Amino acid sequence: MTVNDDSFTNWKIREEIAESMIPLIGKLHRERDVTVLLHSRSLVNKSVVSILKTHRFARQIAGAELSVTETMPFLQALTALDLGPAQIDLGLLAATYKADDRGLSVAEFTAEAVAGATGGNKIERREARDVVLYGFGRIGRLVARLLIEKAGSGNGLMLRAIVVRGGGAEDIVKRASLLRRDSIHGQFQGTITVDEDTSTIVANGNAIKVIYADDPTAVDYTEYGIRDAILIDNTGKWRDREGLSKHLRPGIDKVVLTAPGKGDVPNIVHGVNHDTIKPDEQILSCASCTTNAIVPPLKAMDDEYGVLRGHVETVHSFTNDQNLLDNYHKAERRGRSAPLNMVITETGAASAVAKALPDLKAKISGSSIRVPVPDVSIAILNLQLARETTPEEVHDYLREVSLTSPLRRQIDFTTAPDAVSSDFIGSRHASIVDGGALKVDGDNAILYLWYDNEFGYSCQVVRVVQHVSGVEYPTFPATAV
Structure with a gap:
């Protein structure tokens, strides 16, 4: 048998194992609200090839490919447990098991590692929490996709309505079409139908009412059977407490803004300061x-x-x-054609750091250049550190953070030598550290951070909404050895 024959046989074996993983992952998700992850990447509703690629990706950050032959026994062990709602990372399970020297079987180790989600420790499944989208632009439609995807078992978050201004004939058909197809993020994964008579979009069985209103104060959400909902404002039209309070109408309990908040509106970065949200806080950004x-x-x-x-x-x-082409704009430079120019502009991100990291004493300045690409940006973070270090130390530290720290859902890591911006379209992380571009000289470190400014950000928004709604389930194993 040739090397090629060996490789192909090995691929077919792994393909068969990945195929057998799909119904197990789906059943855990639908029946128990368990989301199976691999190094913070969800395996729910993924194809055979996608599951195999996700396993192979581990070689970039962990140094070696993770095989389905290693993770399948852990998945099988999970199906035998009395699990409650949770997120369980097969990559972390495999890594911690490999580091454990007690001689436990996979089943014994798995039961111990996820004990916080079993038996008397498990969280009870929650009733679905209503969600309303106010505005249906770039972020609104991606958040809608994520909410529909995560509806899963019917628990958790349920997108009930979208509020938009009327756009004339066939308005709802055109909005459904924009949800169905996206030039950057591709086709919607599922089916979408439209009922114009009831002004409803049905996406993967989720009935979403389209409400037409020119002002937040014109809507009574209880008329549509909506109760205690979280409203996500995607318009950015109102950014202070007074303006956003207009959304607190009958049926709405909390308001989440997908833009920087002004004044005393809390600015939340999930993974960093989401645990500071007060239970009675109704408005946040x-x-x-x-x-x-x-x-x-x-x-x-x-x-x-x-x-x-x-x-x-x-x-x-x-x-x-x-x-699109040169035209009047109230801001300087932004009136010039976006697809044809690099445009120097301002960013409020540096000043917003203080709201999310109040204990950080360092002064952070910032500036921005808009460039002719439709999605994915890069932040170049130039830091003076309190102590000297080496490129290797920072590289290994950030790689480990992306794998095992509480920030692993926010920070990803890549060592791909040929990585470019389009490679990160669809990333669910807040940012991806480019290990190959990292620069360190003594106490100076320069980090290159890719981020899908549309989809990655939308994932962060949904995580905040999950947290404030009480359906953000714990991840197991909690820490790596």
Whole structure:
């Protein structure tokens, strides 16, 4: 048998194992609200090839490929347990088991590692929490996709309505079409139908009412059977407490803004300060995509090395706020054609750091350049550290943070030598550290942080909504050895 024959046989074996994993993962998700992860990447509703690629990706950050032959026994062990709602990371299970020297079987080790989600310790499944989207633009439609995807068992979050201004004939058909197909993020994964008579979009069985209103105060959500809902404002039109309070109508319990909040509105970066949200807080902001990209790695660097000062330069994809061709714009430079120019502009991300990291004493400055790409940006974080270090130490530290720390859902890591911006379209992390571009000289470190400013940010928004709704389930194993 040739090497090629060996490789192909091995592939077919792994393909068969991955295929047998799919119904186990689906059943855990639907029946028990258990989301199976691999190094923070969900395996729910993934294809055979996608499962295999996710396992192979581990070689970039862990140094060696993780095989389905290693993770399948842990998945089988999970199906035999009395599990409650949780997120369980097969990659972490495999890594911690390998480091454990007690001689336990896979089944024994798995039962111990996820004990907090079994028997008397398990969380009871919660009733679905209603969610309303106010606005249906780039972020709104991606958040809608995520909410529909996560509806899963029918528990957790349920997208009940979208509020938009009327757009004339066939408005709902056109909005459904924009949800169905996206030039950057591809086809919607599932089926979408439209009932124009009832003004309803049905996506993967989720009936979503389209409400037409020109002002938040014109809507009574209880008329649509909506109760205690979380409203996500994607318009950015209102950013202070007074303006956002207009959304607190009958049927709405909390308001989440997908833009930086002003005044005393809490700016939340999930993974960093989401645990500071007060239970009775009704209005909060998810800050900006760039703030979400830089704050987690900034916190990680400050925790380990101390940060004395820093500067962030964002090279940002163009947005709807800019013009397709040169035309009037109230801001300087942004009136010039977005697809044809690099445009120097301002960013509030640096000043927003203080709201998310109040204990950080370092002064962080920032600036931004908009460039002719439609999605994925990069933040260049230049830091003066409190102690000297080496490129190898920082590289290994950030890789480990991405694998095992509480920030592993926010920070990803890549060592791909040929990585470019389009490779990160669809990333669910707040930012991805480019290990190959890292620069360290004594007490100076320069981090290159890729981020999908649309999808990655939308994932952070949904995580905040899950947290405030009480359906953000714990991850097991909690820590790695």
